[in-house]
Amino acid sequence: MDGLATRNDETRAFSLEERSFSRGELPCGARAGDYSVVTPIARGGCGAVYEARQLRTGARVAMKVLHGTLAASPKMVKRFLREIEVVRRLNHPGIVEIYDVGELADGRPFYVMEHLDGLTLDVLLRQEGRFSPEQALDLLEPVCSALDAAHAAGIIHRDVKGSNIFVSRGAPRKVKLLDFGIAKLMEAEDGPTGFTTAGRAPGTLTIMAPEQILGGPIDARVDVYA
Known part of the structure; x- marks a missing residue:
């Protein structure tokens, strides 16, 4: 009996499947409304992006889902929904198009967008090296055009960096500005810095303007600085 109790009390590391389940990651074939998950594409601080297929048409799409560990936070859910609102305000060839919005069976929000075939600018730079001025x-021209459209709509991106710029394969290359997850509306919202933790401004330190680092009032110039 003592030996049995000892074996039952043994601890072990979580398996990959158990870790994925605890984070709320979706397995291949999982259903999300009218969509079926094909494979993971990327994982960020707020959500995971999957390649998916629309069951009715077979169309290839990308689907972003809020992380399971964040779903219990009303603030994070609100930020995720704000991202959807922000992108849907914009209709620009340099900004990804959202097709659909829904909820998983566990209540987590997701949105469906156009599927992009290519790689991010930071990866492209590592693969191809320094660009010529013309390249x-x-x-940069389509990125600036996308930012101009966002600023005209009263939206500050706040995180313009290589990993948030997507470049399609083939020629001519199409360029998309991604991830409006920490974008700020230039209208009154939740205080001067929006969705932030007190004393901590959101963004990526290496590309943040001084006023953004300090958590003070910001405007479109922080995107120009980045």
Whole structure:
């Protein structure tokens, strides 16, 4: 009996499947409304992105789902829904298009967007090395155009960096500005810094303007700085 009790009390590391389940990750074939998960694409601080298929048409799409560990936080759910609101305000070829919005069976929100075939600018730079001025301008011009549209709509991106710029494969290259998850509306919302923890401004330190780092009032110039 003592030996049995000892074996039952033994601890072990979680398996990969158990860790994925605890984080709320979706397995291949999981259903989300009218969509079926094909494979994971990327995982960020707020949500995971999956390749998916629309069951009715077979169309290939991308689906972003809020992390399971964040779903219990009303603030994080609100921020995720704000991202959807922000992107849907914009209709620009340099900003990803959202097709559909829904909830998983566990209540987590998700949204469906166009599927992009390519890689992010930071990965492209590591693969191809330094660009010529002409190549750099070809990539930066559509990013600036997308930011101009966002700013005209009263939206500050707040996280313009290589990993949030997507470049399609083939020629001509299409460039998309991604991840409006910490975007700020230039209208009154939740105080001067929006969805932040007190004393901590959201963003990526290496590309943040000084006023953004300090958590003070910001405007579209922080995106120009980035």
